[in-house]
Every structure is written in structure tokens, then in C-alpha cells.
Amino acid sequence: MKTFAMGGVHPEENKISTNAVIEEFPLPKTAVILMTQHLGAPATPCVAKGDTVKVGQLIGKAEAFMCANVHSPFSGTVAKIDICKDAFGLAKPAVYINVDENDVWEESIDRTPDIVRQCDLDPKQIVDKLKEMGIVGLGGATFPTHIKYNIAPDKKAEYLIINAVECEPYLTSDHRVMMEHAEEICIGVSILRKCLGVPNAYIGIENNKPEPIAVMKKMAANFEGIIVEPLKVKYPQGAEKQLINAITGRCVPSGKLPIDVGCVVSNVGTAYAVYEAIQKNKPLIENILTVTGKKIQSQHNYHVRFGTTYSDIIAHALGELPETTGKVISGGPMMGKAVSNLDAPTTKGASSVLVIDADEAVRATESNCIRCGKCMNACPMGLEPYLFSALVRNRRIEEAGAHNILDCIECGCCFFSCPANKPLLDEIRLGKNLYRGILMAKKK
Numbered sequence: 001m002k003t004f005a006m007g008g009v010h011p012e013e014n015k016i017s018t019n020a021v022i023e024e025f026p027l028p029k030t031a032v033i034l035m036t037q038h039l040g041a042p043a044t045p046c047v048a049k050g051d052t053v054k055v056g057q058l059i060g061k062a063e064a065f066m067c068a069n070v071h072s073p074f075s076g077t078v079a080k081i082d083i084c085k086d087a088f089g090l091a092k093p094a095v096y097i098n099v100d101e102n103d104v105w106e107e108s109i110d111r112t113p114d115i116v117r118q119c120d121l122d123p124k125q126i127v128d129k130l131k132e133m134g135i136v137g138l139g140g141a142t143f144p145t146h147i148k149y150n151i152a153p154d155k156k157a158e159y160l161i162i163n164a165v166e167c168e169p170y171l172t173s174d175h176r177v178m179m180e181h182a183e184e185i186c187i188g189v190s191i192l193r194k195c196l197g198v199p200n201a202y203i204g205i206e207n208n209k210p211e212p213i214a215v216m217k218k219m220a221a222n223f224e225g226i227i228v229e230p231l232k233v234k235y236p237q238g239a240e241k242q243l244i245n246a247i248t249g250r251c252v253p254s255g256k257l258p259i260d261v262g263c264v265v266s267n268v269g270t271a272y273a274v275y276e277a278i279q280k281n282k283p284l285i286e287n288i289l290t291v292t293g294k295k296i297q298s299q300h301n302y303h304v305r306f307g308t309t310y311s312d313i314i315a316h317a318l319g320e321l322p323e324t325t326g327k328v329i330s331g332g333p334m335m336g337k338a339v340s341n342l343d344a345p346t347t348k349g350a351s352s353v354l355v356i357d358a359d360e361a362v363r364a365t366e367s368n369c370i371r372c373g374k375c376m377n378a379c380p381m382g383l384e385p386y387l388f389s390a391l392v393r394n395r396r397i398e399e400a401g402a403h404n405i406l407d408c409i410e411c412g413c414c415f416f417s418c419p420a421n422k423p424l425l426d427e428i429r430l431g432k433n434l435y436r437g438i439l440m441a442k443k444k
């Protein structure tokens with residue numbers, strides 16, 4: 001069975017919310033819609049205080065090249081346009097909405113349960129529609145999809161790869177969307193395949209998900225050029241470069257993009273959002289979020305509209321956090337980030353509310369590096385994490401840059417493997433930020 005060539009680890013899977021079917025999350029009373037929910041510049045608010053808005057109405061316009069439109073996930077009245085701190089404490093422009101419980105949608109959105117199979121749009125029209133609907137990658141990177149699928153004339157796509165690996169422990173939203181929306185996903189994949197003009201699309205799923213593999217294989221048999229590829233279980237199989245390597249055998253060189261080796265990768269949740277955007281005229285206003293943790297009473301997968309706060313989700317799903325909670329993570333335990341502001345709104349990039357108990361969250365005491373090389377063996381990018389640690393501690397940042405610190409995909413395999421409990425990932429993230437600062441200063 002296929003997998004990527006270098007490094008990787010096997011963390012405890014903890015997929016305890018696998019059987020929690022997707023539930024609709026109730027409307028909150030107020031919501032805050034961040035204008036930066038994507039990689040790139042903030043969208044520009046195009047509504048004003050006092051305006052009434054409908055679900056699906058454009059409220060933030062993408063004016064920069066690297067940007068995505070933002071639509072209102074709620075109907076209601078604009079209370080104010082202001083700055084709001086996101087889940088990690090960063091201040092961002094936002095539209096505050098007093099939510100109308102009547103939930104009035106734009107008439108142009110098809111809300112019927114009917115599945116629309118035929119798509120007559122040509123590739124340019126598909127890209128334009130993805131831009132209009134504010135679609136971004138839902139695998140975590142939130143890269144605007146219309147930019148990814150607008151292939152430069154000097155590049156050629158040969159493979160479309162759909163990332164349904166979900167290798168992060170605990171997360172089950174991709175698992176559930178495949179179980180419950182296989183046909184819509186396959187239509188979305190067919191639209192993306194048509195957009196790129198490639199003969200085949202490969203849906204990569206780790207072999208620890210036999211039910212989604214069976215469901216997707218059965219559905220894909222009804223579609224031309226969709227191949228479901230079960231993959232060996234190894235973290236970080238779902239990282240873009242590792243998935244490309246597993247499926248095609250190709251390696252994306254340092255500093256290059258997937259398209260440089262003929263590949264385009266999108267998450268399975270993005271394929272579902274593409275179906276909804278193109279076939280149902282529905283902008284990206286919601287996502288499936290897993291609410292999970294070993295010590296919480298009930299596990300959930302919710303359809304949550306962006307702008308709902310983490311505290312609203314916790315209050316509805318759990319009542320309150322268990323007393324023994326150590327931290328709440330947005331994303332998985334390997335690559336996710338601790339939420340420092342629970343009153344912050346969820347965004348297009350959110351995939352979970354992961355409640356980690358204090359005894360799981362506590363970090364073991366760090367000791368000296370014993371030169372065991374385990375971090376190097378675990379690194380799927382062939383880097384030298386122990387060296388980055390030493391260089392960053394001594395602020396020898398340019399040397400870390402020369403050793404390709406920017407190639408680090410922040411998977412955490414090095415930190416996971418280190419018997420000396422060195423905070424390798426924290427140091428590498430710091431080193432990357434410092435090195436980017438040096439590179440920016442040199443450009444000026």
C-alpha cells in the first residue's frame with residue numbers, strides 16, 4: 001500500500017467522534033465575521049452599520065490578488081464594523097451582526113435537497129464562480145481556491161489529488177462528510193477535474209477508514225476518472241507534499257509548489273464546498289467542525305456557520321468545559337493551535353474544538369539533547385530539527401535559513417519523537433518567523 005517515502009510517526013489515533021453524525025448547529029444571537037478568513041489580504045467590508053443582510057450576501061469584497069470574498073452566514077442587522085481578536089489573539093477587521101432568528105437566505109441559493117449532477121460551465125467560468133463564492137481550501141491552509149485552479153500558462157496540471165487522509169488524531173469531519181455526502185463530493189471532484197483538464201482525480205484516504213473508503217469507492221464507480229486510493233496509515237500523510245509523494249511518487253523540490261511537479265491538491269471538504277458553490281450557488285458560509293476530547297461527555301460533528309464563537313459551541317455541545325481541561329485546540333493535536341480567546345469567532349479555517357485534559361496538555365521536563373537523531377529520522381521533509389533548535393536558541397537565524405528552515409511543514413513529528421522533550425516545533429516556528437523577517441527587511 002502506498003505511503004510517503006521519508007520519516008513520519010504513528011500518534012494515538014483517538015478518532016472517538018467517528019460515529020457522531022453531522023448535526024446542524026443552532027443560530028447564535030450575535031456573530032462576528034472576520035474579514036481575514038483566508039491566506040492573504042483582508043476583504044474590504046461592503047456593508048455599513050444598520051444594514052440588514054441575508055444569509056449568503058456578500059459583506060467583504062476581495063480587492064487584493066491574494067484574497068477571498070466573505071459572505072454573511074447569517075441574516076440580521078450589521079451592529080458595527082470593528083476590530084476583533086481572533087482565536088489566537090490577533091486583531092482583525094470584522095463585521096458584527098445581530099442575528100435574525102428568521103434566517104432569511106438569498107433567493108439565488110438552491111436550498112432544496114436535490115442533487116444537481118450536470119455542470120455546463122467551462123474552466124474559466126468555474127474559476128470565476130469559485131472566486132465569487134469565496135471558496136478557500138478547507139484543509140487548514142485556507143488558500144483561495146480560484147487562484148490555485150487558475151493555472152499559469154507555463155505550468156501544466158497532470159494530477160488532481162483530493163486529500164481525504166485526515167491523519168491528525170481526533171479529527172473526524174472529513175470522515176463524516178464522506179459518509180454523508182459522497183455523491184456531492186464526487187460531483188465537486190468532477191468539476192475540479194474538468195477545470196484542470198486532467199484525465200484522473202485521486203482521492204487519498206488512510207486505510208484506518210474502511211467505511212469511507214467503501215462508500216467513496218462505490219460512488220466513484222459511477223463517475224469517470226475518479227480513483228479512490230487507500231493509503232498506509234502514517235502521520236503526516238495528509239500534508240500536501242507527502243500526499244503527492246505517496247500517490248504519484250513525485251517530490252516537490254525545496255521552495256517549489258505542487259503545480260511545479262504537475263499536481264494540484266484540494267481537501268475533500270473543499271470538493272464538497274465546490275459542489276455547493278457551483279451547483280447550488282451557495283457561498284462558503286459554513287464548515288463541519290468536530291467537537292471532541294477524551295474527557296468530554298458527548299462527541300459531535302456539527303455544521304457550524306462561520307462567525308459562531310468557540311464559547312457558543314462549547315456552551316451548546318458541552319454545557320461547560322470539564323474542570324480538568326488543560327487547553328482547547330483548534331485543529332488536531334499535532335498541527336493545531338491552542339485557542340487563547342474562546343469568545344473569538346470560528347472561521348473558514350476552523351476544523352475542530354478539541355478539548356485536551358490538563359494531564360494530556362502538560363509538557364514533560366526538557367533535558368539536554370542526546371544526539372539520538374530520532375527527530376531527523378521522523379522528519380518527513382528530510383530536515384535537521386536538532387540543528388534548528390540549536391541555531392534558533394543562539395539566534396543564528398540566517399544559518400537556519402541556509403539549512404532550509406522554511407521547508408519545515410510544522411508537522412510536529414520531531415517534537416513527538418524527541419526523548420529529551422525539546423520544544424523543537426516552537427523553536428522552529430520562531431526561527432521561521434525571524435527568518436521571514438530578515439528576508440522581508442532585505443527586500444526593502
Ligand code: SF4
Nearest residue numbers: 379408409411412414
Ligand atoms: S516540524 Fe518541521 S522539522 Fe519537525 S519533523 Fe515536521 S517538517 Fe521536520
Ligand code: SF4
Nearest residue numbers: 369370372373375418
Ligand atoms: S530527538 Fe531530541 S534528543 Fe534526539 S537528536 Fe533530536 S533533539 Fe536531540
